[in-house]
Amino acid sequence: MINPVVVRIAAERIMSGGLNPKTNQTYVIDDVTNTDYRQAVEDYILEITEGI
DSSP states (O other), X not given: OOOHHHHHHHHHHHHHXXXXXXXXXXXXXXXXXXXXXXXXXXXXXXXXXXXX
C-alpha cells in the first residue's frame, strides 16, 4: 500500500530542489528506489505540473 503523504513529500522535495535526508544532496527521482513509489511520485508530479 502506497502512502499518499510520503508520495506528496517526496514529489514536493524533488520539485523544489529540496534535500534528500539520507544523503544531504538534492532530492532527485532516482533517489526513489521502490518502483511503486517511484511511479506514484512521477504521476503526482505530472498531475501537479500538467497546466504549467
